[in-house]
Amino acid sequence: MGKPLNVGIIGCGAIIAQYLANFRRLEDISLVAVADLDPARAKAVAAGYDGVRAMSVDGLLAADDVDLVLNLTIPAAHAEVALKAIAAGKSVYGEKPLAATTAEARRVLDAARDAGVVVGCAPDTVLGTGVQTARKAIDDGLIGAPISATATMMTPGHERWHPNPDFYYQPGGGPLLDMGPYYVSALVNMLGPVVSVVGAASHTRAGRTIGSGPRAGEVVPVNIDSHVTGILVHASGALSTLVMSFDAVKTKSPNIEIHGELGSLVVPDPNYFDGDVELFTLGSDAWETLPVSAGYVDSGRGFGIADLAATPAGAEPRAGGRLAYHVLEVMESVLESARSGSAVPIDSTASRPALVELTFLPGTTVDGEVQEISA
Structure with a gap:
């Protein structure tokens, strides 16, 4: 609290462009490094974003100034990358789904709990x-x-x-x-x-x-x-x-x-x-x-990370790992039921995240008026 959350991104595919556009608007987020299995893609991203270093995956995981790893790899690699980030003492926020299977997702949540770091996951829509x-x-x-x-x-x-x-x-x-x-x-x-x-x-x-x-x-x-x-x-x-x-x-x-x-x-x-x-x-x-009455106004991908950064220590982020795990189990169980022909109970649960009060970024214009309420 009181300083921007330093973020490093692993995975520089097409979806990264939406995150980069919003990171420039979010004062609580500071992008410091990017990495990809294709070094040229990481270099291309870094060249277009002031102050960002292109690194190897291992180098980014070892970097002292990276607080949270944004995991934009393919779903099959979500758990592997998340576990490496957690082992390096970093919090992690991943694209959906949390992992390819609930078994992998459980290992991610257990490792984060043991390491005392935070897990967040898209979608933040x-x-x-x-x-x-x-x-x-x-x-x-x-x-x-x-x-x-x-x-x-x-x-x-x-x-x-x-x-x-x-x-x-x-x-x-x-x-x-x-x-x-x-x-x-x-x-x-x-x-x-x-x-x-x-x-x-x-x-x-x-x-x-x-x-x-x-x-x-x-x-x-x-x-x-x-x-x-x-x-x-x-x-x-x-x-x-x-x-x-x-x-x-x-x-x-x-x-x-x-x-x-x-x-x-x-x-x-x-x-x-x-x-x-x-x-x-x-x-x-x-x-x-209905008139707009709640939520982050004019938001986009990456607002879930800013919300995570503002979450009090020990509290679950709104776009958090527990919700993502529950959602993954629900989907996995629907497919299991389709195969078996029987109803499947859901073992996990997740509290409804707290409502997002109507929130504007400083300088957001609504109906011609500049809003001053800060996210």
């Missing part, structure tokens, strides 16, 4: 104004006691635009593990932890044709289920239906709807940080767009 405004509406009783939710993500597949989509269609990939963290994290934030799940899954094609880049026209084999449906039973009694697909073409339905005794909410796409929250109450005749 749930800290933006979209999900947080919906969360506040629920907390304020605008829909009464929550009864159910639907969460839907439909796309014909990432191979249409991604030049190297192979990993999406191998074990550890698929629509649920790729996109599910956004939706399940949002559902837990709004409705609380999950106690059991039922799942079903299918896939329609044995191969996918790459649509762009130097490998365009190449066929990628499909070794996972590419359409997954799950029913999540929350500890509160609410029931969520989750549909994640790389097979369907499009959906016109909202990304998330929450239904309660007194009304229904339309929640914007949890893959983004903002968007309109709409409310329809019992007895009304039209949907109402």
Whole structure:
């Protein structure tokens, strides 16, 4: 507290650009080093960001001025890199999912506990104004006691635009593990932890044709289920239906709807940080767009790290490892249920993170007025 959190990034792929743009806006974050298995990529990032050193992975892990490692490697390497960072005495924040399996994720959390360091994990989209405004509406009783939710993500597949989509269609990939963290994290934030799940899954094609880049026209084999449906039973009694697909073409339905005794909410796409929250109450005749009332305004990737930096010592960050572990177990269990045909209990739990009060970065302009409330 009282000084910026020094961050080193391992993994300089495409997603790093979004973090770099926001780090420049966040006074509590100081980027000091980057590393990648391809040294040229790390050098290219460092050349465009003042004061940042390009290093080897081992060099970054050994650097005394790195407090937290931002792990932007591929999912299969998440646990390995996180464990190395923890062994070096550093806190770690990873891209989703926390690890490829819950067994690996448990080792990460146990190691962090023993080392006295902090684990955070994406997605931090749930800290933006979209999900947080919906969360506040629920907390304020605008829909009464929550009864159910639907969460839907439909796309014909990432191979249409991604030049190297192979990993999406191998074990550890698929629509649920790729996109599910956004939706399940949002559902837990709004409705609380999950106690059991039922799942079903299918896939329609044995191969996918790459649509762009130097490998365009190449066929990628499909070794996972590419359409997954799950029913999540929350500890509160609410029931969520989750549909994640790389097979369907499009959906016109909202990304998330929450239904309660007194009304229904339309929640914007949890893959983004903002968007309109709409409310329809019992007895009304039209949907109402709610004013933005909670969350980090004009936020983006990296705000979860700033939130972690502001979390009191000993407290769990809002985008913390326990929530990420619970979300991973829920998704893993939906797939297990799809294979077994039986309901699967969830062993872990996670408290609903505290609401993010409406927060602006200094200098943010809203309706032509400069905001002075600091994050």
